[in-house]
Amino acid sequence: MSLRTPLAKVRGHGSAGQGAHHWWMQRITAIMLIPLFVWFVGALVIAVTGSHAEATALIRSPIAAGALLMLIAAIFYHAALGLQIVIEDYVSTEGTQVIAIVIARFIMGLLAAISIVSVFKVAVGG
Template identity: 75%
Template sequence: MSLRTPLAQVRGLGSARDGAHHWWMQRITALMLIPLFVWFVGTMVTMATGSYAEAVAFVRSPIAAGALLVLIAVIFYHAVLGLQVVIEDYISAEGTQIGAVVIMRFVMSLLAAISVVAVFNVAVGG
């Protein structure tokens, strides 16, 4: 037995069956960002008085480079999830909403890729 009206069933209105996953992923990424940000801020504070060569040497260590890559991935994924909710909540026209989400995802993917390439360039000495 469905609680939706026959018209709603024909139109396909109802749950997208995606909301709970989206909600959980946003919470999980937020929890992942807590220790990553503590590590990142602590590292930046301790390196504030260091030289450029020391910073490059730090990023060249596999653990630091890996942690930076994880931080970048989690930050951008979390941002995409949050921005998608904002777009879906505040843009009412469906076509404009879909276009805005596509553009936002493209821009965020581009920025994430640029960030990853930058870390790789420093990490491998390029």
């Protein structure tokens, strides 16, 4: 028999405090992706139906390059958040979870960096 109150028993077993932030960031990036994807589909149609010079000129436009960079950042951040949720839900051991999340974040960051560098190379004509 324990003399501890029910509140004392559960104290310290609550939320880590990051769940709401994670949830909000997923929603914000999802909402950001809607207009960015609409723009991207339109830009993709122009790029596919036009010549290489027209596609390059589109990416060299500061507005288009900025929109493409925002799309890349939002996609990879949203993907990293989603992968973290999947890993937390389906990987049972905490150590493996941490390693898998670090690897997933590294891969998403690397792919985002490669994509961003590619856009900059085309945008500045390098």
